[in-house]
Each structure stands twice: as structure tokens, then as C-alpha cells.
Amino acid sequence: MNTMTTTTTTTVLDASDVTMRFGGLTAVRSVSLTVNSGEIVGLIGPNGAGKTTFFNCLTGLYVPTEGKVSYKGTVLPPKPHLVTQAGIARTFQNIRLFANMTVLENVLVGRHTRTKEGLWSALLRGPGFKRAEKESKERAMELLEFTGLAAKADHLARNLPYGEQRKLEIARALASEPGLLLLDEPTAGMNPQETRAAEELIFAIRDMGIAVLVIEHDMRFIFNLCDRVACLVQGEKLVEGTPEVVQSDERVIAAYLGTPFEGAPGADELAEVEAAEAAAPSTNSRTEEAQ
């Protein structure tokens, strides 16, 4: 929640008329979308609607066939490492961690776009390199505290439970000090309790001053979390608006939701979350899996 009285909203991301064709298939057709500072924006739509392809166009993995993508007023070069350097970080639908590296090492990898020390400095391990290494480690530990993973800093990534691997991906993305975070299905495979914790984590990220664009199929999560939601269908943006507008739009219901969305959690689901929360002493002190 923004408590400042004199906040100015700026456009962080401006994607304009983005089209992506693969041979004869138009996966994304002339989609425009902005994300402003302080906002959490959701991207929804049926399987194959073009959501991940659109993300890939934003992050330089794909060069859009048409259209342009700007970050804070500057057109982005279509190269993933330059996009990260500019200030956009992302997570992937399928978790992409370095499984045999520790939790801390995974976050340190995410810092490489922010460390200025060059190859020679690293090879010689001079004072500049050692100072940068120490600062990176401190920042990485801060991010592990923030995401609730500090106690597992020395564990191998592959030994973390699934929900914590997703958190680690977020910590690693935050390590590049982004101004915009793109999350591709951050709650996929999570239980209701983990989903709720992920929601809180994303609010906290927004409160740190990082704008968020999130793809998700869990509509309760999306409508609860987002200031604005855009619905893609067959590569085109069908509707964009507040959660209230999007969830009651007849076209969204027909093309995606199937039935009108009911916002309040069902009694069974609420009971399941509350029982799980009561059983777990805290999110950070889960039973550790064997290393």
C-alpha cells in the first residue's frame, strides 16, 4: 500500500503493438500494454493465448516481428542480458535454478549484471573484487531474508521443496535490482498456503518500489493481487481493466473463465489454508529435506 501523499506515477514498461509470428502462426498480435510504477498487472488467458511469448518479447528472448518495447522511456535492445541490465528481471514457467549450486550461490549468479568488477580484477582477486564480492554476498543474504530462505542459504537448490524453489527464483531475479519483475506462473504447483505466502511476497516486492507483471492461471490469486488485468485470447488482447471489470466481462467469461468468477474463497479452501497455517509454526521453519 502506498502511504506517500505526493507520489508521481511513471510508466515503467511500455509495450506498443507487439506482434510475434512463428512462420504462419501469429502467437501475439499487436498487443500493447503498459505497467506503471507501483503497479501489479496481471496477464491472463487460455493455454496457448500467447502470454509467455509476449513475456519473451519483453525480455529479449524473442525479437518481435513488429512493435517496440520501452523501459522507462528507452527502447530495449532485444538481448536478454541487456534487458536485465536495463532493469527488467523475470522468472520462468518451468523453474530454472542451478540445481547443484547452493541457494546463496543461485542468488549470487543473479547479481552478476550489477557487479562492476571485470575479468582481470576477478582473476587477480584484487581489493576491488573482494569488496564487490562481500557486498554482493551481503545483498544476496538480505534477499534470502526477505524471501524467507536465509536459513537454507547453504542448502543445494535441488533439495528445496517446490514452493521454496519458486521463492528462490524470485530472490535470484531480485538480485539484479530490477525496476520491473515479470513472473510467469509463480504459483504453479503450489498448495493454497504457499499461494497465499506468494501473494504476500509479491505485495512486499511492490512495496519495495518494484513494478510487477504476472502471468497466472489461478484467478483468485490474480484478482486479489492485481491493480489491473489484461486478458489475451488467441494472441490478441481481448480486455484490459480492473479485476472487477475483467472478471465480469462476458467475453472473458466466454473465452476463458467459463463461469463467472466468485471472488470469496470457498469454505473448504479457506478451512484448508487455515488448518495448514495452524499446523506450520512459520513459513521459514518448515521441515528441511535431506541435503
Ligand SMILES: Nc1ncnc2c1ncn2[C@@H]1O[C@H](COP(=O)(O)OP(=O)(O)OP(=O)(O)O)[C@@H](O)[C@H]1O
Ligand atoms: N518458439 C516457438 N515456435 C513456434 N511456435 C511457438 C513458439 N513459442 C510459442 N509458440 C506457439 O505460440 C502460441 C502461444 O504460446 P504461448 O506459450 O505463448 O502461450 P501461453 O498463453 O503462454 O500458454 P500457457 O498458458 O499454456 O503457458 C502457441 O500456439 C505455441 O504453440
